[in-house]
Amino acid sequence: MATTRTLLFRRISAALLVMLLVLLGSCEDQVPLVLWTHQWTPQANQPLPAAGHIVGQQQLTSYLDKTLHTGPRNVLLFLQDKMSVEDFTLYGGAFGNKQDSVFPNLESALRSSSSSLVLPTVSWPGSNAMIGLLQEQLETSPLYMDPDTLSQLTLNASSPALLVFRLPYYIGSDLMSAKEVLSGNDEVIGQVVSVMKSQSVPYTAIYTALRPSRGSPSLSMEAALVGGRSLLQARGGYRDRERERERQGKMKEKAGVYAPVEFKEGDSGCMLLWAKGLSVSILRSGRWESHDLTPSTFGEGVRPKLHGSSCDKTKARLALNYENILGHRNFKLIFAMSQRHYTVSARRWFTLDAVELEYDGTKATFNGSRNIYAPAEYSYRCKSISSFQWPQLVPHSSKDPANQWRLAFEDFQIQGFNVSGSKFSYASDCAGFFSPGIWMGLMTSLLMVLVLTYGLHMIMQLHTMDRFDDPKGPAISVPQTD
Structure with a gap:
């Protein structure tokens, strides 16, 4: 009987241990969120979640909707790579009251705002999907900005806009590194808020992160709550899973995050396009208005419309169709390519003949055949292509x-012929052979x-000398003349 009770007690203890580990593990998957509005009628106060409650994606959507x-x-979405509540409690900020705070601009914005909302514990999958949630609410595409380009953008209070500012985060053996990075991010927030105030445009600002920066302090209580070797093994397994998930995330980022745009003619691939950034700008009233096409072209689950694309053995035309770009309802970005045999090089080459913009019955054409070309069996790749700074497109x-x-176009790669599968062929890079380092070496050698x-x-x-004076022989006489 005693053995049965002991076995039952052990099973109950094991079940409680598993539940405790699940609860403690879930506490780590959360990030804070700070929201405030400026120059607008204060909204109705929203009920805050109970202490310790983790705000999920559905509840977060409700907050954003209201x-x-x-x-x-x-x-204005200030999206930091990593962040946790400890960043505010350790360095001061919106949740603390320290004189040496590294968040003076954030605190000032909260004090001067007409309404604010602070959610210390938001499920990080929900914050990770913040751009998609806001895009659905506002029905507009996000613009990835920085404080310098924001001053060149004209905003209108009647039309919605989603401006995303990516902020870095670093935590290592030196805690001052994280403090300096957070202080720099606060300066970016201050610059953006100053620009918005100068334009007198009402705005809603959100400051959050993609994932947590550190583990919850409650995990350090595991050894005090329950002892034993099995607990250490469980914790180690949890840490191993966390390290594996982080490693897979780094591998995914290293691989490029998203696949290239592919156009198929039948069952075989015909054209491939990839870029880290695609943006267009138009001159209106003496100012340049920009729009980032990257989120609408690439990314998980994004499938751009390719109506008007075609390809054969000598011609290729890749058409990317968009809607509501810079005030134009129908907007097309077209890459026209061709290939032919060149007798001098005894091989076939392909060229990007033109990049065309079609909008509301108007066509704008940029010529690229002089600068953008590669062997027909290769792809073409270039770190930066533009029409205004060292222009390759004219x-x-x-x-x-x-x-x-x-x-x-940033980190641009395209292939219009001889595509095999869904992968690019060997890339012909646009970088010149005579780089500055090579020129310095050549000049030094010369x-x-x-x-x-x-x-x-x-x-x-x-x-x-023809003759030498021998000290042992007769002296050399030099005749003198008057």
């Missing part, structure tokens, strides 16, 4: 509408060769 329904629809003529547009040549020339000009 805020954007009554508040400004120009949204307007077709001085009267072409392309003179009112700017194109900027200078050394010149010095050596001059030295050899001087040595070859030396001559010995």
